[in-house]
Amino acid sequence: MIVLPTWWAPSLLALILLGDVAISLRPIGFIRQCLESVELPQRWWWVLIIIKLLAATGLIAGIWIPGIAFAANVGVIAYFVCAAIAHIRAGATGTAFRVNCLGMLVLSIALLILSYI
Known part of the structure; x- marks a missing residue:
């Protein structure tokens, strides 16, 4: 049985x-660099915004x-x-990767663990 997580x-x-979505609408430098470094075509960038909006909606509804x-x-972790x-x-393992991508991965895992212990 899944226990209702704390709200925070x-x-x-x-x-x-949602902050990530806001800065991705008109991608600022490091966001643009991340997307270009993995060679994601610009015409597909909007999909990432939708995924993050859906995830945020699910997190809020899940309260x-x-x-x-x-x-x-779990979906955010998979993302x-x-x-x-x-x-x-893509061999793009510089600072942006370590701080942004891995930082968000660790944060997502930590919050999941904290929600269910």
Whole structure:
């Protein structure tokens, strides 16, 4: 059985994802660099914004609906695992990768663990 998580962990992750969405609408330098370094065509960048919006929505809804936040958090982890794989395959393992991609992956995992212990 999945236990309803505390409200702060999914809220924090949702807030961070919404901030990421905001700076991705017109990608600032390091976001643009990350997307270009993995050779993701610019015409597909909007998909990442939709994925993050859906994840944030699921995290917020999950505060009241058991299991939804858990699923959304696992989805965020999967997203950043895929992003990490894309960076490694492209050889783009610089500071932006370590700070942004791996930082978000670690944060997502930590918040999931904190939500369910």
